Amino acid sequence: MELxxxxxxxxxxxxxxxxxxxxxxxxxxxxxxxxxRVTLLDALRERLGLTGTKKGCDRGQxxxxxxHVDGRRVLACLTLAVxxxxxxxxxxxxxxxxxxxxxxVECDGxxxxxxxxxQIMSAVAVVEDGRARTDEEIREAMSGNICRCGAYPNIVxxxxxxxxxDERDRSGVRVVRDAAV
Amino acid sequence: xxxxxxxxxPPAASAGGSGSTSTNxxxxxxxxxxxxxxxxxxxxxxxxSPFHGGQVRFEKGEVxxxxxxxxxGELLSSLDLPAVEATATSPRNRVKDHAFRxxxxxxxxxxxxxxxxxxxxxxxxCVADAGTIVNEKTARSQVIGGIVMGIGQAxxxxxxxxxxxxxxxxxxxxxxxxxxxxxxxxxxxxxxxYPDTLLSPLGARGIGxxxxxxxxxxxxxxxxxxxxxxxxxxxxxxEKLLT
Numbered sequence: 001m002e003l004x005x006x007x008x009x010x011x012x013x014x015x016x017x018x019x020x021x022x023x024x025x026x027x028x029x030x031x032x033x034x035x036x037r038v039t040l041l042d043a044l045r046e047r048l049g050l051t052g053t054k055k056g057c058d059r060g061q062x063x064x065x066x067x068h069v070d071g072r073r074v075l076a077c078l079t080l081a082v083x084x085x086x087x088x089x090x091x092x093x094x095x096x097x098x099x100x101x102x103x104x105v106e107c108d109g110x111x112x113x114x115x116x117x118x119q120i121m122s123a124v125a126v127v128e129d130g131r132a133r134t135d136e137e138i139r140e141a142m143s144g145n146i147c148r149c150g151a152y153p154n155i156v157x158x159x160x161x162x163x164x165x166d167e168r169d170r171s172g173v174r175v176v177r178d179a180a181v
Numbered sequence: 182x183x184x185x186x187x188x189x190x191p192p193a194a195s196a197g198g199s200g201s202t203s204t205n206x207x208x209x210x211x212x213x214x215x216x217x218x219x220x221x222x223x224x225x226x227x228x229x230s231p232f233h234g235g236q237v238r239f240e241k242g243e244v245x246x247x248x249x250x251x252x253x254g255e256l257l258s259s260l261d262l263p264a265v266e267a268t269a270t271s272p273r274n275r276v277k278d279h280a281f282r283x284x285x286x287x288x289x290x291x292x293x294x295x296x297x298x299x300x301x302x303x304x305x306x307c308v309a310d311a312g313t314i315v316n317e318k319t320a321r322s323q324v325i326g327g328i329v330m331g332i333g334q335a336x337x338x339x340x341x342x343x344x345x346x347x348x349x350x351x352x353x354x355x356x357x358x359x360x361x362x363x364x365x366x367x368x369x370x371x372x373x374x375y376p377d378t379l380l381s382p383l384g385a386r387g388i389g390x391x392x393x394x395x396x397x398x399x400x401x402x403x404x405x406x407x408x409x410x411x412x413x414x415x416x417x418x419x420e421k422l423l424t
Contacts, residue, residue, distance in 0.1 A: 061354035108322050135367070143361040146354060150329025152365040154322060 023084045025050065026094030034081045041065045041076035044091060052092035052117045056146070063145035066118035067091050073125045073144075092117035100124045100162040109158035111149035119145045123159045135160065199283070199387025202315055207271040207381040215267035220244065220253055227260055271381065279379055283386045285309035287328070287395050290366075291403035298422035300404055302332055306369045312377035312386035320388055321370045327392015328368060333360045335397035336416050 020031040025048060032047055041058070044050045044067070056064030058077045065076040068090040095101060100123045103109070110116040122145050126132050132141040138159050139152070147155065194204035217239045224232040224244050235246045243250045257265060274281075290304040307324055314320045337358040341350045351357045376384025397415060404422070405411050412421050 057354050059353065059355075108318050111322060111326060136363075139363040139365070143363045146359060146361060148330075148359060150326035150360070150365070151322060152329060152360070152362045153325055153368050155362065 021082055021085055023086060024088040026090060027088075032081070036080065036082050038081045039077050040067070040069075040074075040079040040081045040084055040089070043081035044076060044089075050091050050093055054114055054117055056115070056118075061146075062115070062118075063122065064115050064118040066121040066145060068121060068125065071125075071128075073122055090121075092120060095120065095124055098124060099165065100127055100158070103158040103161040104155070107154045107158040107161055108151070109154040110147075110151050115145055115147045115149075119147065119155055123155070123162065126159060127162050130163075132159075133163070196389070199389035199391065201389065203312070203380065203383075203385050203387050204271075206315060206383045206385050208269065210383050211269035211271050212267060215269040216265055219267045220256070220265045223260060223262070223265060224256060230256070230260060232256075274380060276379060281377065281380050281386055283309060283311035283388060283391050285311075285391065285395075287331075287399040289396075289399035289403045291400055291407065293404055293407040293422065298408070298419040300336055300400070300417055300419075300422075302336075302364070302400060302403075303366050304369075305366055306371075307392070308371045308373070309388065309391060310373040310375060311388045311391065312375065312380065313384035314372045314374045314388075315383075315385055317372065317374075320372060323388055324370050324392040325368050327390070327394070328396050329360050329365055331393045331396020332364060332400065333358070334393070334415060335400040336418070337364070339416050339418070 020033050021043075022029065022031050024030070025044070030048060032043060034043055034047070038047075039058075041053060041055055044053050045055070053067055053076055054064040055077065056062035058065075060075045060078040063075065066073055067076045068074070069079065069084055070087050071090075098120075101120055104116065104120060104123070109119065119142070122142055126138065126141045132138045135156050138156050142152075142155060142159065194200060221237050221239060221244065224230055224237050225235055227233060231249060231251065232244060232246050237244050237246045239245070239253075240250075243252050244256050245251075251259075253265075257263070286308050288306040289302060291300050291302045293300045305328060307328060309324060311320070337360060339351070340357060342348070343350050377386055378384045380386060401412065401415075401417060404417055408422060410422055410424070414421060
């Protein structure tokens, strides 16, 4: 099967398609034989049993499948598994105990929890990127992750909490960050 | 293999109709009191108990008498008991001359772009009287969630039906729009936290369905205040305001 004409830069071509796909997930090397059409989302959930990443829409509209590939956020439902050959994938299982995860608990940044793995993966990237500082910028940066339960204000609080651990007003008075309020 | 319906939680009034806390809460309260009573009876009535024959009370997790305070776990261990249990039933509310509803007010600030007629909600305040608030953190989140849904109802959500086939034409999240993070303003939520003891000793009413009620109306009123236009067809899309 000739895959190169579909434009997958990293996909195996011809005989190489028989080789196992080798990539790193949460620091651990994995080898899988996959049909080239398998999405990274299905590979993670069905083949590797990493069901923390959720399938919300399977068409790139909700963000529930957000993971990191080489540190950048991607939608796993729109990423082919073969496209991450040789790359490093991080899922929600790989950020256990992260300050962002703790901030989500502290700020009640979730209700049903279905969007939460995607929200946390996005939030980790936003915090580590560091360019979004105001509530407005954080809202914009997090708008790729839909939450039907409406936890957005608390999600913004969680991101701010994780970013400003040292800067938080320790007197307990909530720091008013939005100029509009 | 996931098992549906497998839970260690006991049967309870369902989480629906804004009735879970207001129904299960009083029963939990009564059962807790009964368990404490049973514990104190064990304390005073068991030979060998450090409180045997005395007068005791229960304070902050401890059984207390003159000069002696013991955490209840320690007391149970000393009596060689793994636990103390009790059952109680909360009575059906038989008040006939009062209705029990949660009340509140939504205050919404919205801005409408004078050329495109795009509406953005910029601030929100909600004050609610729902009786006793058992958990302030989750109660606030629940009301926020309802308001977010109300913003969606008012400005974004529009289910379109193809009348020839009876099918929905926009059944995906790209075409049926729900609010995203950037659509939601800072929210200020307050509860009066005034126990409604006519309903139950716990005094909690319902907030499960509370947040969305009146939210779209507040937005429509804000849009009217901004534009002078009264639109009664949701969502309030720019097309409906561009005359």
